[in-house]
Amino acid sequence: MSRSSFGHSSGQYSVIPSSSIEKFRRQSGTSSRVSSAKNARMDVLTHLSVNRASMTIWRLQGTRCHCIEANHHGFFHEGCCYIVLKVFKDRTASLHYWFGSDSQEDERELMHGLAHDIDVAIDRAEIFTREFQGHESHCFIKHFPEGIVYIEGRPRASISVCREYLKRMYVVSGRKYPIASCAEPSAKALDPTKSVILDGFPRIYVWTGEQSSYISRIKAIQVAKRIRNCERNGITHIVVIDANDSERCKPFLKKLQNGRDTELPNVSITGKMAPISIQGTETREGETAILHRVNGDRVLYDMPFIAKKPLRQRFLTQTESYLLGIGAHHPMYVWVGHAASVVEVGNSLSRAKTFSEYLGNSDRQSLCRLLEGYETMEFKSAFCDWREKVARNRKPSRSCSPNTLAVHSRCDLQSLDKESQLVPPEYDKMGSTEVWKVKNCGLQPLSWDEQGIFVNSDCYVITQTCRSSGDVRNTIFYWQGSKSERQDQDTAYNLALSMDYAFDYKSVIIRVLDGKEPLEFMNVIHNTMIVYDKDIMAPPSDLQLYAVTECQTECMRVLQVKPSSTSLTSSAAFVLLSPADCFLWYGEKSGGIEREYAKHMLGYLCPEKQFSYSIVMEGKEQASFWDVLGGKQDYATTVEKNKLKKRAPRLLHYSVSVSGSSLFEDIHEFEQEDISDEDIVVMDTFDEVFVWCGRTKDVDQRKGVAQIAKDYIASDVAGRDDIDVLVNFVSQGAEPRSFTMHFKAWSTEGYGGKAAYDLVRKRLRQENAKINVDVELVDRTYETKPHYPYKVLTSKLVSEGIKIDHKQHHLSNEDFEEATGRTREQFYLYPVWKQEQMLRSARLDPKIGLVGMSQFHSLSVIPPLHLNVLRLS
Incomplete structure (x- = not known):
């Protein structure tokens, strides 16, 4: 989609022309906010550029918007509002405005209007979202792969607030993209399922809960490194403390605030994870897809209901806008067709907010506008028949995936050739095959001449063992007849698990349904099978x-x-x-x-x-x-289309909530290091589901993976049926190529478990050995600079000899201590962001005064309107 699709200019410029600024000046809102809105718009438009790949972040401070330096990207003040603009190499843009939990309502309204002004100036961002602290969408957090850190308060807090804490503790959550939230240093804040970071110079402590996953521990160390590099100039040691290490935990507790808490909470009770069980697992209620068409801003009249799950892609027309609600725990999506009017695009987020309030969702729910052709994975997964539109006028050819089979259908040979490329190489060469029939809760072996012959009232277990270059690979199929009893089906599954245990969990278990046999299964039984119907089985003399x-x-x-x-x-x-x-x-x-x-x-x-x-x-x-045949009657003359098509893979982490329900968390842009030996994950290619189980899971936990697959498919907003999906159960170390092919790289040592965690800690110790924390931290530049009284430095008329970027260097030691409340030695013990906060409180902020002038001098073109607003604080 070109940037001129909505009737705007191409957007290839570095500085917004003065005509655009005059336009925004006339749209500045009510008279009480005219000055602040005008200043903020001009601050943003000065740094706005879409002619190269980059990420720009603005923060609203008072009446001005400050551009955040690149090394501070990912640090967000809880009392502020931010705008994030990400421009990719193909010149597509992703625009977000973020509200802190303690931000003020008037600032939110100002940033809302400012974000829409930027959206117009860049000729509509392909992805445009509103975010709230603690409820961010993946569209937003994926821009910060090193993690997001929440900083308490506002940048311009009072001096008393600046002095409150010398140490700061962060609670780290999140699996793929970590988020660190501020907390008061206290042992009561320690959660056995999470990791915390204590910034206590000259060391940063990373405490890991006993029940926290190794992947989350690695992410906590990653955030600690970011705090070390950005807030401590790389001069500090990072010490990792495991909750079960009592010798290190005791001195760590003493470093918490005031030393009031002297022992850890009862981790054996508090926050304990519920065991995996096949009984009582419930999916989250209310998670259903609802689609509405948008004609105006009135919910009851202009947003008519279109459909609920299963949703189909044909419901979306190119000339309209649509609202998609997946649930209160997911973003509210607004899809805009490429031929929709400019008004439909501009008002989309406001309409989504109105609709979200009408549904009774939280006002902190993320709102996301998507232009046609730039849909996210979560949006597309809500549709049961979504297909990528490579060419608009090209009629898609029929395809057949290995499991979408039916007696009354034939497959396009060209499509089948493409699907055959997905067959794992271990199935290309036939190995030894054994077939058993489930009978009386046991297995009855079948002779070679009975293999390939099935009765739809029975269940069968088939094993194949392949040897290639000394490597032995085992595959276990359990075939369920369409008229078999549930008891026999459960028996077949349990017997397959028993065989997997006998193979030392080095096998792949595949559930095969009658009429849905995959290509792997057909290859094992020599590409042919006969299925008898128990209800019409008759002697050879009958019809x-x-x-x-x-x-x-x-x-x-x-x-x-x-x-x-x-x-x-x-x-x-x-x-x-x-x-x-x-x-x-x-x-x-x-x-x-x-x-x-x-x-x-x-x-x-x-x-x-x-x-x-x-x-x-x-x-x-x-x-x-x-x-x-008893006379001629009507019969089927058309070919039934296959229901499910293969899609881009999704990886989801399985966990159990406190209430015992099954939870599935998307792992976006996944890699092998995102799964560990303590996890159970689900790989979903829409027509096929893999349930992967780590090697540390015991037999009882492995018995629940069948129910996990069933719960996942039942919770799918696309409305798939369990009988239409091929289900595979995979153990760590025995992954088939049909599973590993979806990862960018795969190796036997590429998991993110304890081995990876130990390696990260080893590298951390090596880094600590190279860092000298006893180095002189006090900036001695003030000794070579002329000293001025505090009143001179904070006045509006600044002398030429004063260095604007570092006013504190022109203060004597006595004046510095009086202004900041700390000696220079104590001042430099604080992190960088806290130092800047104290300088702002003392009116010595380097960004106050003529800092804007230095920024404007660096621009090649300065809009004339900006020259009228340059002033001293």
């Missing part, structure tokens, strides 16, 4: 009808069906056997391989009639043929 279809490339499936003309379909070949006659009926849409295989099957089903049969073509049947 029988069999459907022959090519379910995969050169994979044949023979199904016994009811001997009636209603069972025929134009896409298959049929074998009709009666005591007196034998017919081969070819549907007009059946292929040559199906017709030839029907002849071959006749030799197996009824050898005595192998050379005495009649071929009947569809549309040219004799009366005798219909008489055998």
Whole structure:
């Protein structure tokens, strides 16, 4: 989508022209906010650029917007509002405005209008969101891979607030993208399921809870490094303390505020994770997709209901805007078609806010506007038939994935060739195969001549062992007949788990449903199978009808069906056997391989009639043929389309909430290091689901993975049915290529578990050895600078000899202590952001005064309007 799609300019400029500034000046709002809105707009527009890949962040301070330095990106004050503009290499833009939990309402309104002004100036951002502290969407937090740190208060806090804490503790949450929240240093704030960071110079302490995952511990260390580099100029040691290390925990507790707490909380009770169980797992209620069309701002009249799950992509038209609500715990999405009017685009977030309030959602819910063609993964996952539009006018060809099979369907051979590339290499070479039938809660082995023959009232377990270059790979299939009992299905699953245990958890377990056999399964049983129906199984002397279809490339499936003309379909070949006659009926849409295989099957089903049969073509049947079937009736003549299509993979981390319900957390832009040996994760390609289990899980926990897969599919907002999805159970160290191929890189040592955590700690100790914390921290520049009285430095008329960026260097030691309340030695013990905060409180802020002049001199073009607003504080 070009940037001129909505009727605006191309947006290729570095500085906004004065005409645009005059336009925003006229739109500055009420008279009470004219001055602040004008100043903030001019501060932002001065640094606005979309002609190169970059990220720019502005913070509102008083009546001015300050551009944040790159090394402070990711640090957000709880009492402020921010705007984040991310421009990518392809010149697409992602725009966000963020509200701190303690920010003021008038500042929020100002930033709301300012963000929309930027959206107009850059000719509409492809992704535009409103964010609130603690409720950020993935669209926002993905711009900060090193983590987000919340800083208490406001940048211009009073001196008393600046002096309050010398130490600061952060509670770290989040798995892929960590978020550190400020907390008062106290042992009561220690959570056994999380990690905390205590900034106590000259060391930064990272305390890890006993029940916290190793991945979250690594992320906490990552945030601590960022605090060290940005707030301590890289001169501090990072000490990691595990909760079960009593020797290090005792001195750590003494470093907390006032030393009031002397012992850890009871971690064995507080915050303990519920065990994984197949009983009582419930998905989060109310998580359903609802789609509304937007015609105006009135909820009841201008936002009509379109549909609820399952949603289909055709509901979205290019000339309209739509609201998508997935639930109160997800962003409210506004989708805008590429041919929608400019008004529809500009008012989209305001309408989303109105609609969210109407639904009773929290006012802190994220709001996200998406332009057509730039939908997020979460948005697309709400639609049951979403397909990427590579070319608008190109008719998509039919495709078939390994599990979307049916007797009454045929697959496009070209699409099947593409799907066959996904077959793991271990299935290319046949290994040893064994087949068992579930009987009386046990397994009955089948002889070689019985393999490939199934009855839809039974369950079967099939194992395959392949050896390649000394590596042994085991695959366990358990096939569930469409008319089998639930007890037999559970028995087949439990027996498959027992086999996996016997293989030392070095196997892949795949659930195979009757009529949904994947290509891997067909390869194991020599690409052919016969399925008898228990309700119509009859002696050879009775009437029988069999459907022959090519379910995969050169994979044949023979199904016994009811001997009636209603069972025929134009896409298959049929074998009709009666005591007196034998017919081969070819549907007009059946292929040559199906017709030839029907002849071959006749030799197996009824050898005595192998050379005495009649071929009947569809549309040219004799009366005798219909008489055998009991008369001609209507039958299916069209090919049923496959329900599910393969999509880009999603990785979700499974956990259990305090109430015992199943929770699935998306791991965006996943890598192998995002899974560890203590995790259970779900890999979802829409037509196929993998449940991956770490090696530390015991037998009882592994028994629950089948219920986990069922809970996940049931909670899907796209409305998929469990019987339409191929389910695989994968153990750590035995991953098939169909699983590992979705990762950028895969290695046997690439997991993010305890080994990775120990490696990070080892590297941290090496870094500490190179850092000298006893180095002189006090900036001695003040000894070579002329000294001035405090009143001179804070006056509006600044002498030429004063260095504006470092006014504190022109104070004597006595005046410095009186102004800041600390000696220079004590002052430099604070982190950088706290030092800047104290300088602002003392009116010595380097950004106050003529700092704006230095910024304007660095610009190649200065709009004339800006020259009128340059002033001293």
